[in-house]
Amino acid sequence: MGRQGRFSHSLDVLPTTGFCAGTHSAEGFWRTGSLLSLMVPVRLGGSGSTGERRATGPLQTTTYSVKRRCYLRYVLGGAYGNRWSRPPARPIREEKMSPKKILIIGGYGSVGRGIAERLCRQVPQQIVIAGRNLRKAEKLAGELGPQIEPTVLDVSNIAASQSVLQGVGIVVMCLDSNNVEVARQCVRRGIHYVDISADYSTLSQIEELRNQAEGTGTTAVLSVGLSPGITNLMAKHCKSRVPDITSVDIDILLGMGDSHGEAAIRWTLENAITQFAVHTPGGAVTVQSLSNGKKTTFPGVIGTRTTYRFNFSDQYVLPHTLGLSTVNTRLCFDSAFATGLFVTIRKTGLGWLLASRGSQDFLIKLLQRVRFGSDEFILKTEGWNDRPQYECSLTGTGEGNATGTVAAWVTRQLLESPRPPGVFHIEQLFDLKDFLNRPEARNLKFEESTSR
Ligand SMILES: NC(=O)c1ccc[n+]([C@@H]2O[C@H](COP(=O)([O-])OP(=O)(O)OC[C@H]3O[C@@H](n4cnc5c(N)ncnc54)[C@H](OP(=O)(O)O)[C@@H]3O)[C@@H](O)[C@H]2O)c1
Structure with a gap:
């Protein structure tokens, strides 16, 4: 690394030599703008497969009927005298635009509740919160007021609850169900x-619904949250800063003092002992979770920690969406002891302790009650070619809460401005600066440095 220097609000031009570093609160930082943001081409506009075209706006769906197109051709035909130059048989009836509801599945869970609270303050639409326990949904509705509507829904039996999708404009899925029937129903109905x-x-599996989503004018956004989510946007940002990077390392630090929801802890325990295949220049390579430790220096007082490979989805997605040869995502906890304990359990063949449902239930209760460490999280991405080129990090508190902030932001974006139909990962529709410019991101600290 070369010379070090600090700068503020001057990121439009990168130095070609030496080292530069910036530390910023997210708010206002991006207003200076980055001239290098990566533009991912997207197809605008949707085409209906059934003789209709659907245009989506702020929670409104307007169907432009064939008759309406006839009318347009009639008006234009007056000038050109073609076969459409006669009035349609009946006057065109304007479709009534009705505001549609937002359905949050897992809406009273740790992340879902945060999304509901935010959207309640930010949008006028009715918000339906769903899960398998009506009492819990009603309790949250009671706390948040009449804009919230509680309902029962089990995603493993969506056929029994089809009516819950009626009048819904957008669904926010807040659980790992490994069941894509809800997504399929949404795509079919243009939700x-x-x-x-x-x-x-x-x-x-949801990616495979892409063609159908284009046909019905549905926009599906996947990889929404912190990781995946903000890490995807940070990797995209790395590539926009230094376009010739070929790989990205993502390091995630989670606070053991944070309050994590049951589903999130279970996902972590289940994935602590998995093997997974990642994309490399030489083809797919199988990696063991919690192996292949790497020393990484996090910003602030945390300093240097060892992070370990973990089965986050961003490392499958980003090679395809950003054209990278490989992405390596690693995890550690703020407590080096806790990280070491997980690694030891995996290494000593006691992984079954994390795999069995009974011990997971016990550990979830334990980890939700006994908290040690802080509630801080840090996301760090480092862009490489033959050597490190650029790195950036985002520090905040409350991982579940921040996930909710990102999900509420994406939901609002879909409501406020039409996006192209199809199935996308977050980085295919949004930029990091779009998020960091928002007032709700003001408590996050963004830092970056470059060596060229
Ligand atoms: N992208 C990211 O950065 C990120 C970050 C954190 C978490 N997550 C993911 O977000 C998900 C939620 O995490 P969390 O911390 O909010 O977990 P949580 O507190 O356990 O919430 C899960 C919610 O889903 C509901 N639920 C569970 N099974 C259901 C089913 N079959 N049908 C309908 N509802 C069901 C639960 O209620 P009932 O059990 O009463 O039905 C609960 O409301 C997890 O899958 C986690 O992996 C992603």
Whole structure:
């Protein structure tokens, strides 16, 4: 690394030599703008497969009927005298635009509740919160007021609850169900879809609905949250800063003092002992979770920690969406002891302790009650070619809460401005600066440095 220097609000031009570093609160930082942000081409506009075209706006769906197109041709035909130059048989009836509801599945869970609270303050639409326990849904509705509507829904039996999708404009999925029937129903009905799952086996099945989503004018956004989510946007940002990077390392630090929901802890325990295949220049390579430790220096007082490979979905997605040869995601906890304990359990063949349902239930209760360490999280991404080129990090508190902030932001974006139809990962529709510019991101600290 070369010379070090600090700068503020001057990121438009990168130095070609030496080292530069910036530390910023997220708010206002991006207003200076980055001239290098990566533009991912997207197809605008949707085409209906059934003789209709659907245009989506702020929670409104307007169907432009064939008759309406006839009318347009009639008006234009007056000038050109073609066969459409006669009035349509009946006057065109304007479709009534009705505001549609937002359905949050897992809406009273740790992340879902945060999304509901935010959207309640930010949008006028009715918000339906769903889960398998009506009492819990009603309790949250009672706390948040009449804009919230409680309902019962079990995603493993969506056929029994089809009516819950009636009048819904957007669904936010807040659990890893490994069941894509809800996504399939949404795509079939033209209901926009947001998913916070970190589980690639589920996300890959939803990706396959792409053509159908284009046909019905549905926008599905996957990889919404912190990781996947903000890490995807940070990797995209690395590539926009230094376009010739070929790989990205993502390091995630989670606070053991944070309050994590049951599903999130279970996902972590289940994935602590898995093997997974990642994309490399030489083809797919199988990696063991909690192996292949790497020393990494996090910003602030945390300093240097060893992070270990973990089965986050961003490492499957980003090679395809950003054209990278490989992405390596690693995890550690703020407590080096806790990280070491997990690694030791895996190494000593006691992984079954993390795999069995009974011991998971016990550990979830234990980890939700006994908290040690802080509630801080840090996401760090480092872009490489033959050597490290650029790194950036985002520090905040309350991982579940921050996931909710990102999901609420994406949901609002879908409501406020039409996005192209199809199935996308977050980085295919959004930029990091779009998020960091928002007032709700003001408590996050973004830092970056470059060596060229
Ligand atoms: N992308 C990211 O950065 C990120 C970050 C954190 C978490 N996550 C993911 O977000 C998900 C939720 O995490 P969390 O911490 O909010 O967990 P949580 O507190 O356990 O919430 C899960 C919610 O889903 C509901 N649920 C569970 N099974 C259901 C089913 N079959 N049908 C309908 N509802 C069901 C639960 O209620 P009932 O059990 O009463 O039905 C609960 O409301 C997890 O899958 C986690 O992996 C992603």
